[in-house]
Amino acid sequence: MKYAKLLLSLLGTLGIFFLLNTKIGALPPLGKFLSPASGIWQNETDESISGEVMIPGLQEEVVVHYDAQLIPHVFAQNDHDLYKAQGYLTAKHRLWQIEFQTYAASGRLSEIFGEGALEYDRTERRRGMGYGADQAMAYMEKYDQETLAFVQDYADGVNAYINQLEPEDYPVEYKLLDYKPEAWTAKKTALLLMYMTKMLAGGDDDLEYTNTLRLIGKENFDLLFPDFFDVNDPVIPKETDWSFIDVPQTPSPGSEAVLDTIKETISKPNPDNGSNNWAVSGAKSSTGNPILANDPHLGLNLPSIWFVMQLSTPEYNAFGATIPGALGVISGFNQHISWGETNATRDVIDWYKIEFNQDRTQYQYDGSWKDVKVRVEEIKIKNQAAYIDSVLYTHHGPVVYDKNFKSDSEWSGYAMKWVGHEGGNNQKTFLQLNRAKNYEDYTAALQYWNAPAQNFVFASTEGDIALWIQGKFPNKWEGQGKFLMDGSKPENDWQSYIPQAYNAHTKNPERGFVSSANQHPVDEAYPYYVFNDGYETYRNRVINDFFNSKEEFSIQDFKDLHNNNDNLKAAELVPYMLETMDASGLTADEKVIYEEMKAWKFNNDIDEVGPSIWRQWYGKLYGLVWDEFDSEETALASPYTYQTIYLLKNQGDHKFMDIVETEDKTETAQDLFLLAFKEAAARLKEIKEEEGSYTWANYKGTYAGHLLQGLPAFSRFDIPIGGDRNIVNATSENHGPSWRMIVEMSSPPTALGIYPGGQSGNPGSKYYDDFIDDWAAGEYHSLNFLQSSEKTDKVIETQTLKPARDE
Numbered sequence: 182m183k184y185a186k187l188l189l190s191l192l193g194t195l196g197i198f199f200l201l202n203t204k205i206g207a208l209p210p211l212g213k214f215l216s217p218a219s220g221i222w223q224n225e226t227d228e229s230i231s232g233e234v235m236i237p238g239l240q241e242e243v244v245v246h247y248d249a250q251l252i253p254h255v256f257a258q259n260d261h262d263l264y265k266a267q268g269y270l271t272a273k274h275r276l277w278q279i280e281f282q283t284y285a286a287s288g289r290l291s292e293i294f295g296e297g298a299l300e301y302d303r304t305e306r307r308r309g310m311g312y313g314a315d316q317a318m319a320y321m322e323k324y325d326q327e328t329l330a331f332v333q334d335y336a337d338g339v340n341a342y343i344n345q346l347e348p349e350d351y352p353v354e355y356k357l358l359d360y361k362p363e364a365w366t367a368k369k370t371a372l373l374l375m376y377m378t379k380m381l382a383g384g385d386d387d388l389e390y391t392n393t394l395r396l397i398g399k400e401n402f403d404l405l406f407p408d409f410f411d412v413n414d415p416v417i418p419k420e421t422d423w424s425f426i427d428v429p430q431t432p433s434p435g436s437e438a439v440l441d442t443i444k445e446t447i448s449k450p451n452p453d454n455g456s457n458n459w460a461v462s463g464a465k466s467s468t469g470n471p472i473l474a475n476d477p478h479l480g481l482n483l484p485s486i487w488f489v490m491q492l493s494t495p496e497y498n499a500f501g502a503t504i505p506g507a508l509g510v511i512s513g514f515n516q517h518i519s520w521g522e523t524n525a526t527r528d529v530i531d532w533y534k535i536e537f538n539q540d541r542t543q544y545q546y547d548g549s550w551k552d553v554k555v556r557v558e559e560i561k562i563k564n565q566a567a568y569i570d571s572v573l574y575t576h577h578g579p580v581v582y583d584k585n586f587k588s589d590s591e592w593s594g595y596a597m598k599w600v601g602h603e604g605g606n607n608q609k610t611f612l613q614l615n616r617a618k619n620y621e622d623y624t625a626a627l628q629y630w631n632a633p634a635q636n637f638v639f640a641s642t643e644g645d646i647a648l649w650i651q652g653k654f655p656n657k658w659e660g661q662g663k664f665l666m667d668g669s670k671p672e673n674d675w676q677s678y679i680p681q682a683y684n685a686h687t688k689n690p691e692r693g694f695v696s697s698a699n700q701h702p703v704d705e706a707y708p709y710y711v712f713n714d715g716y717e718t719y720r721n722r723v724i725n726d727f728f729n730s731k732e733e734f735s736i737q738d739f740k741d742l743h744n745n746n747d748n749l750k751a752a753e754l755v756p757y758m759l760e761t762m763d764a765s766g767l768t769a770d771e772k773v774i775y776e777e778m779k780a781w782k783f784n785n786d787i788d789e790v791g792p793s794i795w796r797q798w799y800g801k802l803y804g805l806v807w808d809e810f811d812s813e814e815t816a817l818a819s820p821y822t823y824q825t826i827y828l829l830k831n832q833g834d835h836k837f838m839d840i841v842e843t844e845d846k847t848e849t850a851q852d853l854f855l856l857a858f859k860e861a862a863a864r865l866k867e868i869k870e871e872e873g874s875y876t877w878a879n880y881k882g883t884y885a886g887h888l889l890q891g892l893p894a895f896s897r898f899d900i901p902i903g904g905d906r907n908i909v910n911a912t913s914e915n916h917g918p919s920w921r922m923i924v925e926m927s928s929p930p931t932a933l934g935i936y937p938g939g940q941s942g943n944p945g946s947k948y949y950d951d952f953i954d955d956w957a958a959g960e961y962h963s964l965n966f967l968q969s970s971e972k973t974d975k976v977i978e979t980q981t982l983k984p985a986r987d988e
Contacts, residue, residue: 228274228941228948231978235985236269236341238334243982244970245270250962251940251948254491256970263494264331264508266982268338268365271488271505275942276342277352278484279506280362281888283369286376287311288560293358295563304447306558307572307586309579309602310379314371316604328609332367335508339365353944354889373506374608378601380479382633382652384449385530386715388595389818391665395440396817397809401837404828405820408713409705411827414722416525416636416650416697417685419704426683430709431658434672438664439534443595445587446816453906453916454479455717456523457743458638459696459724460646462689467735471640471926474739475512475521476918478911481885483896483950485938487511487920491967497616500932500966502920509611512922514932514966517618518641519924523697525634525650528712529600531661531675533577533668537592544575545669551576577668578602596668598675600653605631620645620688627651628681636697642926648695649686650702654679657710679709694728696721698909718823719749719907736933739923744959745909751795752783754826758798761833762854771862785877785910786903793868793880796905797861802829805853808841822907829853877903883912885937885953887944895944900937902957921961929968933961 230247243266246254253270257263271279284290288305290298305311321329343362355361394402413419460473479486487502492510501513512521536545543550554574561567573580575596581587583594606629613626623639627649630637634652639645655662655675666673685703687695700721703711727742728734755778764775774794781791806825810817828835833850840848848856868875883902887895904910904917911917917937924932937956941948955962965975972979 228943228946229980231980233981233983234269234345236265236338236982237985238337238341239265239982239984241984245980245982246967246970246972246976247978247980248965248975249977250489250952252489252491252965254493254965254967254976256493258494260331260494261334263492264334265338265341267490267492267503267508268335269342269982270338270490271503272339272342272365274940275484275488275505276339276362277354278888278942279339279373280365280369281354282376282506283372286372286379287314288558291560291562291568293360293563296565299560299562299568301448302560303558303568303570303586306560306570307579307581308379308383308447309572309597309599310372310375311558312556312574312579313375313378313599313602313604314368316602317371317374317607318368320604320606321608325606325609328606328612329367331508331612332370332608335370336365336367352942357889357892370507370608373504375601377504377507378607378633380450380633381454381524381635382527382529382601383599384452384526384714385528385532386818387530387532387662387665388443388446389816390663391438391440392442392815393810393818394438394664395442396815405824406713406818407821407824408711409701410713410716410718410821410823412718412722412823413701413704414725415704416648416700416702416721417687417707418690418692419706420691421685421687421703421706423706423708426708428656428680428683431656431661431676433658433660434670436661436666436670436673439667441534441595441665443582443588443816444814447581447587451480451916452715453911453913454524455526455699455911456521457696457698457720457724457909457911457918458521458523458636458648459694459728459742460519460638460640460648461694461728461734462646463644465693465728465732465734466925467733468925468927470642471644471646472734472736472739472923473514473519473521473638473640473646473926474743474921474923475523475638476743476921477512477522478917479919481883481912481915481917481919481937483885483887483938483944484942485885485919485936487936487938488940489934489936489964492615493967493970498966498968499615500964501922502934502936507611508608509615511611512920513615514924514930515615515617516642516929518614518623518639519926519930519932520614520623520640521638521922522635523638524699525636525652525697525702526699526714526716527634527650527652527654527702528662528714529632529634529652529654531577531598531655532665533575533596533598533673534665535575535577535580535594535596535668537573537594539592541573541592546576547669547671575668577674595665600632600655603631603653605629605653607631619643620647623647624649636702638695638697640924640926642928642930644926645689646695647686647688648697650684650697651681652684653681654684654709657712659710661710663712683709692729696724696728698724713821715821717907720909720911723747723749723909736923736925740933740959740961742909743918743921743923744904746785746903748783748785748792748795748905748908750822750826750907751781751791751799754799754829755781755783755795757830758854758858761851762858763851764855767858770866771859774862774865775858784903785905785908787876787878787901789877789903790875792877792903792905793875794861794865796880797864798858801860801864802853802857805840805857806837809837881905881914883917883957884915885950886915897950897953900953900957918956921956923961929966932964932966934964935961
């Protein structure tokens with residue numbers, strides 16, 4: 182009996198040992214994860230930010246001053262050391278984040294998560310993310326060895342940090358997911374930039390538009406998806422003179438759209454990815470100096486998408502928000518200029534139908550057969566055999582959809598033409614901006630920028646303000662790329678590109694300010710075809726109306742505008758709905774909500790109930806109007822919001838107002854207002870019973886989620902902030918102003934900045950999310966722009982990076 186007990190005890194011990202050291206399902210090996218020596222407990226301490234660190238490959242010492250916000254102020258004696266230090270420090274504070282983003286960009290998440298991530302990985306491989314990064318690397322290798330060397334310096338700095346780590350030092354996410362960091366490479370920076378390109382220029386609706394055109398016809402399509410809205414307050418002022426442009430638009434070949442159908446398309450970036458930026462001249466500034474502001478609208482994630490740094494050498498001194506994994510300051514300033522970006526959302530993706538021969542080794546083009554190229558994608562899967570996906574490439578680009586992926590067509594497929602695949606040298610733009618001294622340097626830096634198309638705002642201590650819409654833009658014939666095209670016809674190819682000098686831009690406009698908020702870039706006078714890519718129509722008008730409202734503006738005005746909660750979209754429809762809707766039959770509960778809506782002043786502050794009623798009412802209304810587009814069998818595009826409101830107010834008896842399920846009845850906009858209101862009121866009553874109220878704070882529930890969305894303990898919920906989509910303070914549930922910056926161009930510039938996160942990527946650090954409360958309250962932190970490596974009262978700790986000498 183005693184031997185049986187001993188055997189059972191031994192088996193139990195072995196079982197516990199097995200459980201603690203084996204990954205089961207989504208759980209990490211609990212023994213490793215909970216180990217006092219190397220597990221999660223080692224991640225509770227804050228970062229070391231003092232003392233000396235030996236870094237292989239440094240030429241000279243680098244001084245790093247930290248301020249109270251954990252912002253590193255880096256002083257190096259040359260560029261190579263600077264970017265090596267930037268790589269080291271970024272890895273020190275954000276290692277897991279930078280590596281995870283490149284796994285996502287390159288379609289390698291199956292290596293971490295297993296088979297559940299295979300569909301995502303296949304999509305990214307077929308989107309050509311790795312191919313685009315390869316093209317960027319090839320460009321630098323051929324044309325710009327200097328930038329490539331800097332990118333390699335950055336990689337060496339990241340690896341210097343990785344090589345100092347023991348398993349107990351790994352960020353907690355590695356322990357949770359049971360893997361370890363691998364060496365950083367120059368290509369990973371190229372992948373990170375492709376990730377940003379996808380996020381900001383990876384959206385298109387060509388295939389959805391093709392389906393929609395076939396469903397509703399050209400007349401209705403043109404009504405719902407016009408190239409210009411009746412209200413157009415473009416990025417570049419309407420009075421701009423384009424007579425200097427002497428390269429004509431590509432003439433139309435008269436091609437017809439290919440009216441194929443597809444049930445499902447690949448995932449698209451968040452359509453709310455956008456931004457605001459603006460600058461006022463010294464004449465319009467209360468200080469006499471130009472003032473510039475930027476606030477990119479992206480996902481509210483932890484760790485934050487931004488990491489703030491000062492990067493200084495004897496030649497220049499740049500400060501601002503960096504993207505972990507990329508070199509230089511992305512949105513910031515130096516001693517002479519400031520700059521920031523918003524998404525230009527230009528249509529730089531087109532789709533072509535490809536016809537293959539029987540063994541799919543060739544495709545039809547220009548009356549003959551052209552060879553297909555094959556890129557073999559080996560997708561490694563955790564604890565399983567690798568998945569091999571052979572992606573066919575044409576001269577247009579990768580064949581994303583074919584018989585092996587989201588299509589059942591044996592001899593045809595759809596190829597993607599995307600500027601993001603064309604290489605280029607985006608990294609150089611920011612390296613040049615960081616050291617630019619004037620308008621000429623700024624424009625010289627922009628010439629290297631291909632994609633994503635961005636509105637680059639500029640201000641200088643010399644008094645100039647400017648805005649360029651920069652990207653590599655195909656010179657399209659009228660209507661080109663709106664629908665699926667025949668890939669066998671050369672006239673459907675991109676024939677040329679708009680010369681960079683003819684990209685839309687403005688310098689020191691008469692109105693005394695420049696601004697962009699993802700609206701239409703130009704008016705109809707611009708001599709090139711600019712497709713309406715679903716441009717924003719509300720934020721930009723609030724911003725421009727603000728700057729036209731008075732003669733002079735202060736930094737406080739800029740703060741107020743960043744945090745402006747005015748809801749122009751609601752203001753343009755709600756009064757009409759209230760005026761024309763028959764409210765005589767409302768119930769007592771509905772009348773309460775009706776009166777609350779009548780009292781609303783169209784501001785999305787957190788204690789208001791109007792925004793919640795509006796969100797419910799308009800959401801129900803939109804669904805009733807466009808029930809024709811509710812299909813699980815065909816991928817369709819949703820009609821533009823602005824045009825929807827235009828139809829409701831001006832063509833309220835249009836046939837689109839009919840509800841499909843009630844074919845024997847003709848509805849009007851007023852009928853739909855009432856039906857939608859009753860549905861919204863019922864839902865709001867439920868919310869009040871569940872939550873206690875439907876104030877905007879309760880209804881919206883803004884949160885900053887950890888990049889691994891299944892980790893609520895590493896996220897922040899119920900952040901008390903107003904705003905919403907289409908509002909200058911564009912904060913919705915999990916999306917919004919990811920970095921707010923204001924710079925006054927004094928000598929030297931003075932600046933404010935804030936973002937919804939913290940400098941550390943370690944959830945156990947006090948610096949992980951310490952900016953969020955101030956950000957939500959509309960407050961800012963002073964950016965301590967140190968003018969030399971001398972220690973000041975703004976510095977709390979100093980760390981010296983020293984060359985590692987061979988023994």
